[in-house]
Structures are given as C-alpha cells and as structure tokens.
Amino acid sequence: MKYDDKLVPILEIDTEDNMFRLSLEPDPNSLIAAIQSVGLINPPVLRQKEDLRYRIVCGFRRISACRHLGWHEIDVRLVVGDVSELDLFELAILDNRSHRAISVVEQARGIQKLEPYIPSENRLETLASLLGFPVNKKVFQKIRALGRLPEPVLAEVLNNTLSFEAAVHLCPFSPKEALCFLDLFKGLKLSQNKQIEIITLVQEIAMREDLWIKKVLQSSDIKSVLERPDLNRNEKGSLLRAYLKRRRFPALAKTQERIVKALKALRLNEHVHIIPPPYFEGGPYTLRMTFKNQDDFSKRLKTLDAIAKNPDLKKVLEPY
Amino acid sequence: MISRLYIDEKVKDEPAALTIQERLHTIPATVVTDASRVHEALADSTDPVAQGKRVLFLTRNRGPFLRKCPGTRSYICCGYHILNIGTYCTMDCTYCILQAYFHPPVLQYFVNQEQLYNELDHLFSLKKPPFYRVGTGEFTDSLIWEPWTELSKTLIPYFASQDRIVLELKTKTSAVGNLKCITHNKKTIVAWSLNPPSIIRSEEHGTASLKARLAAAAQCEAWGYPLAFHFDPLIIYKDWENDYRQLVRELFATVSSKNIVWISLGSFRFMPSLKQIIRKRFPKSKIIYGEFIPGLDNKMRYFKPLRIEIYKKMVAWIKELAPDVVVYFCMEDEEVWKETMGFVPKDRGGLPKMLDDSAARFR
Numbered sequence: 001m002k003y004d005d006k007l008v009p010i011l012e013i014d015t016e017d018n019m020f021r022l023s024l025e026p027d028p029n030s031l032i033a034a035i036q037s038v039g040l041i042n043p044p045v046l047r048q049k050e051d052l053r054y055r056i057v058c059g060f061r062r063i064s065a066c067r068h069l070g071w072h073e074i075d076v077r078l079v080v081g082d083v084s085e086l087d088l089f090e091l092a093i094l095d096n097r098s099h100r101a102i103s104v105v106e107q108a109r110g111i112q113k114l115e116p117y118i119p120s121e122n123r124l125e126t127l128a129s130l131l132g133f134p135v136n137k138k139v140f141q142k143i144r145a146l147g148r149l150p151e152p153v154l155a156e157v158l159n160n161t162l163s164f165e166a167a168v169h170l171c172p173f174s175p176k177e178a179l180c181f182l183d184l185f186k187g188l189k190l191s192q193n194k195q196i197e198i199i200t201l202v203q204e205i206a207m208r209e210d211l212w213i214k215k216v217l218q219s220s221d222i223k224s225v226l227e228r229p230d231l232n233r234n235e236k237g238s239l240l241r242a243y244l245k246r247r248r249f250p251a252l253a254k255t256q257e258r259i260v261k262a263l264k265a266l267r268l269n270e271h272v273h274i275i276p277p278p279y280f281e282g283g284p285y286t287l288r289m290t291f292k293n294q295d296d297f298s299k300r301l302k303t304l305d306a307i308a309k310n311p312d313l314k315k316v317l318e319p320y
Numbered sequence: 321m322i323s324r325l326y327i328d329e330k331v332k333d334e335p336a337a338l339t340i341q342e343r344l345h346t347i348p349a350t351v352v353t354d355a356s357r358v359h360e361a362l363a364d365s366t367d368p369v370a371q372g373k374r375v376l377f378l379t380r381n382r383g384p385f386l387r388k389c390p391g392t393r394s395y396i397c398c399g400y401h402i403l404n405i406g407t408y409c410t411m412d413c414t415y416c417i418l419q420a421y422f423h424p425p426v427l428q429y430f431v432n433q434e435q436l437y438n439e440l441d442h443l444f445s446l447k448k449p450p451f452y453r454v455g456t457g458e459f460t461d462s463l464i465w466e467p468w469t470e471l472s473k474t475l476i477p478y479f480a481s482q483d484r485i486v487l488e489l490k491t492k493t494s495a496v497g498n499l500k501c502i503t504h505n506k507k508t509i510v511a512w513s514l515n516p517p518s519i520i521r522s523e524e525h526g527t528a529s530l531k532a533r534l535a536a537a538a539q540c541e542a543w544g545y546p547l548a549f550h551f552d553p554l555i556i557y558k559d560w561e562n563d564y565r566q567l568v569r570e571l572f573a574t575v576s577s578k579n580i581v582w583i584s585l586g587s588f589r590f591m592p593s594l595k596q597i598i599r600k601r602f603p604k605s606k607i608i609y610g611e612f613i614p615g616l617d618n619k620m621r622y623f624k625p626l627r628i629e630i631y632k633k634m635v636a637w638i639k640e641l642a643p644d645v646v647v648y649f650c651m652e653d654e655e656v657w658k659e660t661m662g663f664v665p666k667d668r669g670g671l672p673k674m675l676d677d678s679a680a681r682f683r
Contacts, residue, residue: 207606207609208606208609249613251611252613252623278613279613279624281613281614281621320625
C-alpha cells in the first residue's frame with residue numbers, strides 16, 4: 001500500500017463517514033491530554049473520496065481529540081493508488097489490533113462490514129483470523145448476531161452491565177425491545193444467568209399473554225419492585241425474578257405456595273426438613289434429619305411422630 | 321414434495337428401490353456410496369429440518385426392522401412394537417419430535433424388505449406372547465409413503481395371513497386409497513392422530529384437515545378395518561375445552577365406537593432440545609409456552625394438575641358418547657391413571673394386556 005504524508009484541514013475530513021469505524025462513538029478524552037502533551041505521534045490514515053473530502057480509515061479517536069483541541073490542520077497518511085475496500089478494512093482492523101485487543105462489539109461490527117467482501121467457503125476462517133476470535137461456527141454466529149443490536153446496548157456489553165451471552169439472547173428482539181431490557185438491567189445487579197433467565201421469562205410471558213415485550217416490562221408489578229427505595233439492586237433482582245416466575249408458571253406457583261403453607265403448619269424445626277419431589281411430578285419425598293447424639297435422635301423421632309399424626313401432612317403429600 | 325432422490329449404492333438393485341425410482345423418475349436421482357453425502361447436502365441448507373423433508377434417501381435398515389418401543393421406567397408404557405419402515409415425515413408439525421430426534425432429519429426409506437418380511441415371519445411363528453401390537457407410525461407417518469411404495473398393499477395381506485399380531489397404521493393423512501379391496505382379516509388397525517381444526521391449521525402444517533381425516537376413517541370403517549384414534553399431543557390453549565369437546569363429538573358422529581379398538585390420550589411433551597427448534601422454525605407458535613416442567617424421563621411435560629384436568633375432561637367426553645371404548649394414556653404414571661380413570665392398569669393385568677385384549681376382540 002502506498003501513502004502520501006500530508007497536512008490536511010480537519011474540516012475536509014468527513015467525520016460522519018463511519019465506513020471503516022469498528023468501535024462505538026469514540027471517547028477522545030483519554031487521548032486529549034496525551035496529544036496536548038506530546039503531540040500527534042501516529043498520524044491517522046485517510047482515503048480521499050470522490051467528493052474530494054477525506055474518509056477516515058484509521059484514527060477516529062485521534063481526529064476527534066485533535067478537533068476537541070481546536071486544531072485546524074492535522075498530519076495524516078493518505079492512502080493512494082488502487083487499493084480495494086477490503087484491504088482498507090484489513091488495515092483498519094490491524095491498526096486497532098496492533099496496540100490493543102479488539103472488543104467483541106468491534107468483532108461484531110467487523111463481521112457485519114466485512115462479510116459481503118469475503119467468499120462464503122472460507123468466511124469463518126478469514127474473519128476469525130482477522131478479527132481475533134476462535135474458528136468456531138457457534139461463536140461466530142453469536143458474535144455476528146450482536147451486530148444487530150442498537151449501540152446503547154452494545155455500549156453496556158462493553159461496560160459489563162449486560163453480559164455477552166445475555167446480549168446474544170437479546171438479538172432476536174427489535175431494537176426498541178432490546179433497549180427496554182437494557183433499561184431494566186441498568187437498575188439491577190444480575191449475573192449472566194439471571195439476565196438470561198429474565199429475558200426468557202419476559203419473552204415467554206409476552207408470547208403466552210399476547211402482549212408486547214414493552215407492555216410486560218412496564219407492568220405495574222414490575223415498576224413497583226423497581227421503585228422500592230428500601231431494596232438494593234440485588235434484592236430487586238430477586239423479587240423481580242420471583243414475580244416473573246409466578247406469572248410464567250401460575251399453576252406451579254400456586255402449588256408451591258400451598259406447599260410452603262402446609263409445611264409451615266407442620267411446625268418443622270431446623271433439624272427436620274421435608275423436601276417434595278421436583279415439580280411435584282412424582283417420585284419420593286425426602287426427609288432430612290440432623291442430630292448429634294442419641295438423645296437428639298430420640299427427640300427427632302418424637303418430632304417425626306408428631307408430624308405423622310398431623311393432618312396437615314396430607315396437604316404436603318397431596319399437593320393438588 | 322420430494323425434490324431430490326439419493327440411492328444407497330448397496331441397495332440400488334433392490335426391487336423396492338427400482339419401483340420407487342420408476343415412480344419418481346422425474347426427480348433428479350444420485351447414487352451415493354455413503355450416507356454422509358446426503359447429510360452434507362442437507363447441512364448446506366438454511367433450514368436442514370425442512371430440507372430433509374424434500375430429500376428422499378433410499379437405503380437399507382442396518383438394524384432390526386422390529387423393535388420394542390423404548391418407553392421409560394418412570395411412566396406406564398403400552399408395550400408397543402415398532403416396525404421401522406423408514407424415518408421422518410413429509411408433513412411439518414410444529415411439535416414433531418422427529419425434528420430433534422434424527423441428526424440430521426432426512427426422509428429415509430428402507431428398501432431391504434426381504435429382511436423386513438423375514439423378521440415378520442419369525443414373529444408370526446412365535447407362540448409367545450399370545451398377542452402383539454406392531455406399528456409403523458413411530459419414526460414416520462405410516463401412510464406418507466403410499467404414493468411411491470404402495471407398501472400397505474403387501475404389508476396388510478401379510479398380517480392378514482395370521483391371527484395373533486395386529487398392525488397399526490398411524491397417520492395424519494387421508495391417503496387410504498391403497499387400502500381398498502385388500503384382504504386385511506381385521507389384523508390391520510387404521511389409526512389417526514386427531515386435534516381440533518384450529519390446532520391443525522396452526523401447528524400441523526401440510527397434514528390432512530380434520531374433515532378429511534375423519535372421512536378417511538369412515539371409509540376404512542366401511543371397508544371393515546378396525547380403527548384407532550390418538551388424541552396426542554393434547555395441547556392446552558385458550559379454547560381447548562370447547563375445541564376438544566367438539567372434536568370428540570365429531571369423531572363419534574363420523575365413526576361407530578364399536579369399530580374403535582382404542583383411543584389414546586397424550587399431552588404435549590418434548591425433549592428440551594426441541595424448544596429451540598420450534599422457536600426458530602415456528603416463531604409464531606405458542607405451544608412451547610405452556611406450563612411445562614421437566615418430567616421424570618427428562619422430557620418437558622405440562623405440570624401434572626394441568627394434565628390431569630385435560631385428561632379428566634377428555635375421558636368424560638369420550639365415555640359419555642362411547643362408554644365401552646378402551647381409552648389409555650401414552651406414558652403417564654399411576655397417579656394420573658387413578659385420578660382420571662379411577663383405576664391403574666396393573667389392576668386389569670397391565671396396559672399391554674388391556675390393549676391386546678381389545679385388539680383380540682376384532683376377529
């Protein structure tokens with residue numbers, strides 16, 4: 001590739017042209033001080049367009065920082081001669097990768113932009129090598145799917161508010177719906193699995209009840225949980241999940257509530273536990289008993305005897 | 321519609337393979353030495369599950385044609401035997417387990433039929449057990465193959481030649497034309513899976529309408545065949561009570577309960593891996609959003625009280641119109657039987673015996 005080193009007026013650089021941009025809207029703050037102190041060490045790479053303005057290939061943040069500093073002109077490396085768009089994309093990616101690992105969001109955007117240029121036979125291998133992800137079809141599909149998400153959602157993947165896997169689960173939704181989920185997650189502190197659980201529950205409730213996702217997320221029950229000042233973000237997350245599960249599985253939830261009541265009525269203590277079979281589908285109940293000595297053991301037997309005579313035991317054993 | 325035919329080189333000269341090739345002569349055919357060639361062709365498709373319905377692979381059954389239905393220890397099994405004539409289906413039911421069961425799912429028809437009839441001869445020669453129920457509709461629909469194979473024209477008379485074993489042909493088609501004028505000796509039971517028209521429209525793509533299925537059943541009844549019906553999968557949705565009640569009424573308005581060997585009830589259940597397939601292939605379908613819990617066999621099932629509710633009502637509606645017909649559950653536990661029927665199969669000698677006895681009545 002051939003370059004001309006040149007000084008170009010910043011106003012002639014088309015900063016709205018994002019063809020080769022992989023990162024989200026650049027934050028120039030970290031660079032401003034450095035450039036102010038030592039100047040622009042590594043000039044951005046540009047390509048002249050047909051309208052004679054310049055398209056940025058590498059150096060979006062550097063140019064943004066220079067604009068913030070009030071510069072009118074900037075030293076650049078101008079790509080000249082016959083160079084394909086694919087070569088310029090490769091240059092943009094390699095420039096990024098030369099000084100840092102590129103993020104999953106950049107990989108997603110890279111896939112989106114480069115896919116049309118690469119033949120399908122070796123697309124996975126080429127993109128994996130260029131963008132630095134494993135040669136694995138499932139991983140590729142997940143990263144590629146992220147490209148469909150709106151920028152604010154992607155930004156929160158980078159901020160770790162939203163996990164990568166949860167973001168992948170948001171891909172089938174419309175941008176508006178994905179943003180609704182994002183608003184919810186910003187107010188909570190949830191692990192990856194819990195984020196995925198909430199996405200799944202909300203989506204399934206919407207399907208069951210013929211509602212829009214937004215309608216489910218803005219229901220008064222959810223709002224009242226989120227607006228409770230006495231709860232921290234973890235507690236709100238737990239309450240929200242419990243509410244969604246009750247709404248998604250109403251019959252199961254009712255049975256579980258009945259069982260909890262019936263177990264309370266048995267007045268079990270911390271040494272004796274009765275555990276119903278999973279989902280009450282069948283199979284044995286489990287009795288767990290702890291004791292330290294023979295005296296303890298005799299006491300537990302008396303407790304068990306009392307439980308056996310308690311009419312509420314039937315309610316536990318016949319839950320529906 | 322079949323758009324591509326593959327033929328396993330090892331069976332290309334089998335009579336059944338030659339007949340099918342002749343009947344499908346307008347369709348491009350390729351002889352392959354290895355099944356992987358067919359699988360590779362499917363893997364390139366954007367929807368291999370759908371593509372597998374349009375590709376027919378004529379091959380040989382490497383295992384036995386006859387095998388016991390696997391069942392599970394946790395639920396009561398009817399002791400059925402599968403006659404494995406082929407795999408997969410040309411119809412496209414949302415809930416079809418075959419989408420997740422075969423990897424990849426592809427229409428395969430087994431043409432090494434000498435082995436099939438040898439196995440049947442062996443079965444027919446056995447003295448024990450006293451009765452046997454065999455069906456072709458577990459890994460495929462029994463009658464989709466008729467236009468290309470006319471299998472029933474050979475299979476039905478074969479079963480008619482003995483008196484101890486019944487063949488059940490289970491279908492969602494109305495393709496019964498080949499069953500006319502065949503000696504069946506009441507040893508072939510023609511069976512239909514039934515669901516209300518709204519479920520057929522939304523979930524049973526490419527199948528015959530309810531009207532057509534019932535008309536085909538009435539036709540088979542007129543030809544003297546014993547009949548069976550399977551309300552499986554029962555699906556719980558907003559209007560299920562009205563729709564299933566009406567369905568039961570329509571059934572008994574069309575055929576006589578005296579000619580029904582058995583009716584089975586089975587609520588929708590699925591391997592967990594099917595959920596993602598349904599979500600992807602049928603995004604508008606709501607059937608996976610019922611209250612499903614993991615069953616003892618690791619399949620997802622409706623929460624038990626919901627199953628009991630739908631079963632109780634179905635049994636009551638059936639018994640109201642056909643008090644003597646044998647109704648049974650496919651893969652349910654004793655609690656469900658007791659709650660809905662008031663007895664458990666072992667009180668009556670076990671479910672296999674109940675069904676064998678019912679089949680034996682039709683002589």
